Amino acid sequence: MKKTVFIFGALVLALLTLFKLSKYSFVSGNTSIEFILAAIAIIFFVIGVMINRKVLHKNKTSGKEIDHKKITQLGLSKREYEVLCEIALGLSNKEIANKLFVSESTIKTHVSNILVKLGAKRRTQAIQIAKELKIISF
Amino acid sequence: MKKTVFIFGALVLALLTLFKLSKYSFVSGNTSIEFILAAIAIIFFVIGVMINRKVLHKNKTSGKEIDHKKITQLGLSKREYEVLCEIALGLSNKEIANKLFVSESTIKTHVSNILVKLGAKRRTQAIQIAKELKIISF
């Protein structure tokens, strides 16, 4: 809300400034009217883009931003979270082990811990839960 | 690409039209310069919003609309697609069997066919591929 007020304030200020500038250059005759018009067009084009981006940004939270707080709340360690991301990519335990340069049994340990912490019975369910908690990007 | 060219063409045309209008009104003195400036500001503001919306719209398709054509292209039957959706929800074969009132071996057969048709080795990978192909909602 504060940002919206600020943006509209800046918008009004820009408008008034351009009015004064246009009148001044109109009197002095130094600056061409085309330049003023082009400047206004560009400025308001940019303002339109920026405002629209901010508005649409709020509706785009789904599947993008990750809730890092929830990760620590669940007690997931760095390594466990890493493994969780690889699971979501569809890799097997052996493939994850090769990717992270550890043994498969290590990955199995991590996976077991992940399932307990997420309250999941299977890795596929863990993916679904992680999605709902917004702790993985998809 | 064609749309981009069209939009920029319209943009240039609008600019030129406003230039002529402003000069005409400047000579005749009927219309105030403020009105012209405000009109330019509003028009380019709207143009900025519209262009930005079109650009962002392409990135917002993720996780919403389902590509039904691709489902048939892959040769997935109704039942197989049903099973695929249940897999994505994190259910086990036995749970899917109970939900759809069939035996577990039937689900296994479906799953095997799904994996072949999607080119996946595991059900977790099938979920990932189905996501990328936009054939499941998530």
Add this chain to the structure above:
DNA sequence: AAACTACTCATACTAAAGTATGAAATCTTA
């Protein structure tokens, strides 16, 4: 130093997933 946490690894086991093959019933389409 001792306690704690995270990470690592192994072994042995159970459970689930996935493959291969064959077969029967249903439904659609030529």
Add this chain to the structure above:
DNA sequence: TAAGATTTCATACTTTAGTATGAGTAGTTT
């Protein structure tokens, strides 16, 4: 009706996933 696709089910098998337990190492905190 015959051919083809879909759905269903079973059995036997291999592979992967997941559990339980124990244990060693490294880094951090008290």
